[in-house]
Amino acid sequence: MKTIWLAVATGLSMLCASGAKADDIACISTTFRLIGANDKVCISAFDDPKVPGVxxxxxxxRTGGIKGTFGLAEDPSRFSIACRQIGPITTDISKLSxxxxxxSESTSLFFKHTHxxxxVDRKRNTLVYVAISDRVIEGSPYNAISTVPIMPWAGH
Structure with missing residues (x-):
């Protein structure tokens, strides 16, 4: 029965996954834990899969302690996002959905993700990125926002 449950959970997580893969940059300890890993804030980076240059x-x-050490802890829905133009953007934003x-990243063993x-704000020629948790907290999900105004890139 455990094997079936694990297979179902794994399958559902893969369905929720997106094309972008993150690079882990660094983790900074925030709370010392006597037993197990410390609580920390981890930083990851990813490129927009359909908009090269962002x-x-x-x-x-990330929760530490014994549960965190073994990957069983539920991470809190606290995050921040910053998106920037890092090169020329040649994508036609009128064709973006x-x-x-x-x-998407899993933040607990079962069914909690950060997405x-x-x-697209076409009027302002700006891409808007919104990070949310799929666990509803007091009626609204935690969220964060970042915008990328599309600007000419030197040399292009």
């Missing part, structure tokens, strides 16, 4: 950095709280998931969606 990179996002996300910081997320109005809302698209560009990144990052890209929306």
């Amino acid at each position: 990179a996002c950095h996300i910081s997320q709280a 109005d809302e698209e998931k560009v990144y 990052i969606f890209r929306t």
